Amino acid sequence: MQERNHSITPKQSGSNWSIQIANWRDYAQLNTLEKACFTPNDHWPFWDLIGILTLPGYVRLKAVIGEHMIGFIGGEKKPANQRGWVTTLAVLPDFRRKGIALALLERCEDALGMPAIRLSVRESNHAAIGLYQTAGYQLVDRWERYYTGGEAALVFEKRR
Numbered sequence: 001m002q003e004r005n006h007s008i009t010p011k012q013s014g015s016n017w018s019i020q021i022a023n024w025r026d027y028a029q030l031n032t033l034e035k036a037c038f039t040p041n042d043h044w045p046f047w048d049l050i051g052i053l054t055l056p057g058y059v060r061l062k063a064v065i066g067e068h069m070i071g072f073i074g075g076e077k078k079p080a081n082q083r084g085w086v087t088t089l090a091v092l093p094d095f096r097r098k099g100i101a102l103a104l105l106e107r108c109e110d111a112l113g114m115p116a117i118r119l120s121v122r123e124s125n126h127a128a129i130g131l132y133q134t135a136g137y138q139l140v141d142r143w144e145r146y147y148t149g150g151e152a153a154l155v156f157e158k159r160r
């Protein structure tokens with residue numbers, strides 16, 4: 001019997017990825033993606049991942065090739081102050097610099113549907129800061145010692 005190879009390589013990826021709404025069935029793949037993209041300090045625990053995949057008022061979008069999740073973005077609506085927050089965003093290392101994060105961000109902004117979108121990022125995360133600046137975000141605040149380990153958060157905002 002011929003052996004099947006289910007792994008996805010960048011060469012196969014081309015532009016044949018798409019963005020879909022995620023749900024609780026994506027927990028295992030999201031957990032794997034988070035572990036591949038974040039240090040243990042920043043990797044979300046079980047209940048946070050379940051929350052973003054199930055709770056009302058949240059946006060959850062995945063970038064996929066076939067059945068394989070290669071990227072994810074989560075967002076939260078805060079209607080009381082007319083803001084949406086992007087709470088997590090990651091793309092697997094082999095699939096970066098293809099515009100996938102930018103596409104996820106734009107779809108999430110639309111789904112949040114708020115006049116202002118905010119997010120926070122470690123001040124040392126140059127890749128993410130580069131992405132947010134490319135996407136039109138501007139620095140609006142700085143939270144000292146926000147992250148585990150004592151690093152400051154930079155808060156970016158985009159008005160729509």
Ligand SMILES: CC(C)(COP(=O)(O)OP(=O)(O)OC[C@H]1O[C@@H](n2cnc3c(N)ncnc32)[C@H](O)[C@@H]1OP(=O)(O)O)[C@@H](O)C(=O)NCCC(=O)NCCS
Nearest residue numbers: 089090091096097098099100101102121127128130131134
């Ligand atoms: C940050 C991250 C999501 C970017 O994903 P990506 O799919 O590679 O980003 P894109 O291909 O959409 O990049 C779009 C633009 O953002 C900027 N950008 C992206 N990665 C960058 C990098 N490493 N350095 C500088 N600019 C970068 C560039 O302007 C890029 O356009 P270009 O490739 O034409 O130059 C990805 O690096 C990642 O998952 N990192 C680990 C998790 C993380 O830090 N998430 C953010 C938490 S706040």
